[in-house]
Amino acid sequence: MTTTRIDTVRGADGPPPPPRAGRNRLVGAALIVLSLAAALSCYFVFTTWLPNDRTLYREYKAAEACPARRVIPRSEDCLRKVTFTVEGTRKSTKNMRATLLGPEPFPRVVVPFGDRGPVLSGLQQGDRVTGTVWRGVVVVVAEGDVRQNSADAPRDEPQMTAAVGTFAGLLAALALMFGAMHLARPRDPGLFTWRPYGKWLLIVTGATCAVVGLSTGWTGLPWLIVPTVCGAVVAGTAWFLHRDLRLGRVGR
8 A cells, every 4th residue: 555655646746748649740730731821821922912012002103193084983093183071080099080072983982091190180070182092992182282191002011011921931831840840759849849949939930020021111121131031030040949948058
């Protein structure tokens, strides 16, 4: 009886049993699926989203003023100035918009904004404004000499789009690496676990893509810098962190 009690205590106080191989295989398979989804997202961003946005912006900047017509179509590839009357506005942080009343074919349009800006902040019901319409949407609202772009106006901001695609691509690579290790070594994936290696790599990846995307957007640097810098930072972090964890320089 004494031996049984001692063995029971040792079992409770001793090191935990190794993780089950089946659970690690399941985690590995899930990470591989996540890697595939992230890779497809990255492919979509760089082959569809980013090129389409850049093409749309070039077409918008190249658009000329519309000719005078007796009957105005709803959508035109030119820029048409229309006089509107403000029906109402919303200026909360999560809902910034102006509802405008105008002639046919724009009897009532809701114009979203990304910020209060110089125009929306001062608009009141009954004010008269000039809206610039392109392809059926109001892209600019002007009151006198003051202008403000709407949220629908095409913008030349490929850096943040590239940051989204870069994050998806790096996430695909990390998920593939961790998933492959869980499948190849289901009983002991080593350092390729969520804490601390995976957690820190994900934090560094997200923070780097956000900082580089925003800073290049503000400074107007080419969007190609985003994947280059982010890839280098994450790869270097992965190597140094793996080395330090293996040598015991970083606590787990």
